[in-house]
Amino acid sequence: VGGLFLSDDTVGDVGERALLAHFRRRIPVPPGVILGPGDDAAVLATGAVTLMTADAMVEGVHFRRAWSSPRQVGRKVLSVNLSDVGAMAGRARYATVSLCLPAALPVAWVEGLYDGLLERSAEVEVALVGGNVSGIEGPVVIDVALLGESARPLRRAGARPGDVLMVTGTLGLAAAGLALLQAGVQLPEDAALERACVRAHLDPDPPLAFAAALAEVDGVHAGMDLSDGLSGDLLALCAESGLAAVVHADALPLGPPLGAGDPLELALHGGEDYQLLLAVDPARADALRALAARHDLRLTAVGACAAGPPAVWLERDGTRTPLPPHAHQHFTPREADGT
């Protein structure tokens, strides 16, 4: 590991302070960072409006070391936060990372985690500006706080009756991937669809460039990211906007049937899609489709907003039934929430 530590060193052997000093040297200082890691606080260039969110990943709850490489964990903990800033029509800029590491954890695992954090932050031009490393008598915990900016933040409130509901990407892939991992299926090399689902769970890829571009588009009245599953997330949007919604089952962008669950159920209730749910003025839907096409992104109209008390209805074969929220269950109930 960088020539500094032995290959079988643990966090306890090396000490958290030495680890922190080691990894700090790897962290670049991009534009906007007036003062990076190493002082009592970072000093950052910001605009008049700043977005702020934080989301943690806990070993045994959000990831397992048997399934995820440390690089994937590092990438994902940034991605889930990037998705939140993107959902505000924002562009992410600065992140802090708090690590809780058990003494027996191999240093090589921490090195892999930093590989993922550095790789992902470089991809999206986010500066890692600080954080802390602490011991823990328990699982690995990684908490990221992320700052971003948006000329016009997109909220969950603001949807209007008659708005078209649109989603990016394909829904239910990550939940299918998790189901495959939980079933312990050994995937053959040529199982490309299955592998894509597993990758969607382990290394999500939110549509960040499209999301940031939404700040410059008229007619997008409300939006959020799909992290807990469409049924629950759409109900949250309805509650914030004070209206109801109808989802057309036939219109949903489903994943392929893989024996990992019914694709419709996975699309409705599976979590961790990290795609966008948008409420759009129907007159602007085509313009939004054109924007998505420029970003090489699938964008699908899946329903509409309607006046009424907050509720989600599923229309299927000509009949409407209530669609109760059925939030994605992680290993244990996953309740980490946005903001």
Added chain:
Amino acid sequence: VGGLFLSDDTVGDVGERALLAHFRRRIPVPPGVILGPGDDAAVLATGAVTLMTADAMVEGVHFRRAWSSPRQVGRKVLSVNLSDVGAMAGRARYATVSLCLPAALPVAWVEGLYDGLLERSAEVEVALVGGNVSGIEGPVVIDVALLGESARPLRRAGARPGDVLMVTGTLGLAAAGLALLQAGVQLPEDAALERACVRAHLDPDPPLAFAAALAEVDGVHAGMDLSDGLSGDLLALCAESGLAAVVHADALPLGPPLGAGDPLELALHGGEDYQLLLAVDPARADALRALAARHDLRLTAVGACAAGPPAVWLERDGTRTPLPPHAHQHFTPREADGT
């Protein structure tokens, strides 16, 4: 607990989502918060320069439920971050709080934690703008990310040979308090000094108003907060500023002898003082003393900066000896670091 939960409910009984919704209702929305908790990210009014820091507290490492009330834990996790922003001559504004809570944790404990977070944030006019709650198969973890602002951020770098080294408050009290707790001493009601030490450990009170005022004072060349003990922290300041320092043992503002360790040793090496260490132009030392007096704060000249490779020397009875860093050891090595 607010009439919503039963008095013996656990986090597992109630679910993290219900807890989050419950506590969100208690959070006020102060000025500057354009959009508070509940969306994908908070939207905050910021200036051209923003300070950012994050620091976590881990049960069993930074606190014990047997020693700290949940209210004290909530206050302290904010205070240690407030101290970092203060040390940059900053004023804190916005915080996110990430909680990892084991299922067996009583809801009443979480309620107490929020009491402390809300009470402390109100005292210092910091807005709680978001965060997340997650399960954990392990100890309680609380991570706070804090934003602040400063017209002129104070760094660790910038001290000059000849600068007077000054510290606020009394050093070693928190370390003495921790030693008393670790010794299991039952303190009588009238043991005011001992109780003050225990309080310094459980509920630190960094000099935040004085710290923020430093941005308007000339001649303060460098500064940091004392979190790991003077010996190690001063060496960090020396390293960042590229010089050496001499500490006069006779000048240190020591705590009283309480049988909890030698006051000099506690002042030199005890951690968690959350006081300020400043390198000051000697010509401005009196002006700084006057500022401290206006804040009803003890400010003591304890040594001086000198040209030379980064090192700390202790002058005692006319002789100088090297003062190696001997960082404060928490229950397990505490390595959480600033920024």
